[in-house]
Amino acid sequence: MPIYALGDLEPDIHPDAYVHPDATVIGDVRIGPHASVWPQTVLRGDNGYIELGARSNIQDGCVVHCTRADPTVLGPGSAIGHAVHVEGARIGSNCLIASGSVVLNGSVIEDGGMVGAGAVLSYNGHVPPGHIALGVPAKIRENTSFGAEQITRVVESYVGRAARFKKELRRLD
Numbered sequence: 001m002p003i004y005a006l007g008d009l010e011p012d013i014h015p016d017a018y019v020h021p022d023a024t025v026i027g028d029v030r031i032g033p034h035a036s037v038w039p040q041t042v043l044r045g046d047n048g049y050i051e052l053g054a055r056s057n058i059q060d061g062c063v064v065h066c067t068r069a070d071p072t073v074l075g076p077g078s079a080i081g082h083a084v085h086v087e088g089a090r091i092g093s094n095c096l097i098a099s100g101s102v103v104l105n106g107s108v109i110e111d112g113g114m115v116g117a118g119a120v121l122s123y124n125g126h127v128p129p130g131h132i133a134l135g136v137p138a139k140i141r142e143n144t145s146f147g148a149e150q151i152t153r154v155v156e157s158y159v160g161r162a163a164r165f166k167k168e169l170r171r172l173d
């Protein structure tokens, strides 16, 4: 599993977290219990830090970076879908950052906020609780499309998947 220290900066991965062997984790990255990181995702904590709260997940093919001014913080209990780029944003609990979206520096997604598939939330974007960012550039509206229970279901399904992968994943080549 490519997990790298950078000088004194070392990832801190809870023993109950799951990091897929094909994810890359570098430097000041903190991963909480029952959180999960999926294949081809890169978490690069070389300038500022990245924190993944308990039970949160970052799905396949994501790029997560940060700056000293804007660390990237996710969760607890939130999900980042497939192929998402997050660059220095604070994302609360029970949030979903959906597939293929981009969330730029200084953005804040409050608890229960969502970013829709393919949206670009530009610098210092703000999504209040129960709202969603949609489109390019993203516009914020009340979230009547994807409820809090649906977000919880995504989060919990990944807690379960991570437990299964920890036990059952076998490399065959």
Ligand SMILES: CC(C)(COP(=O)(O)OP(=O)(O)OC[C@H]1O[C@@H](n2cnc3c(N)ncnc32)[C@H](O)[C@@H]1OP(=O)(O)O)[C@@H](O)C(=O)NCCC(=O)NCCS
Residues within 6 Å of the ligand: 081, 082, 097, 098, 099, 115, 116, 117, 118, 119, 134, 135, 144, 145, 146, 154
């Ligand atoms: C946001 C999302 C929930 C919308 O789903 P939907 O079923 O199309 O929702 P609605 O039918 O309620 O659409 C609401 C409005 O948003 C628009 N819209 C929907 N998805 C959009 C998107 N990704 N970008 C921009 N606009 C979008 C619709 O055209 C509609 O516009 P209108 O009210 O002006 O007619 C969906 O695009 C999404 O992001 N799903 C999450 C996928 C994901 O990442 N899952 C987790 C991986 S496990």
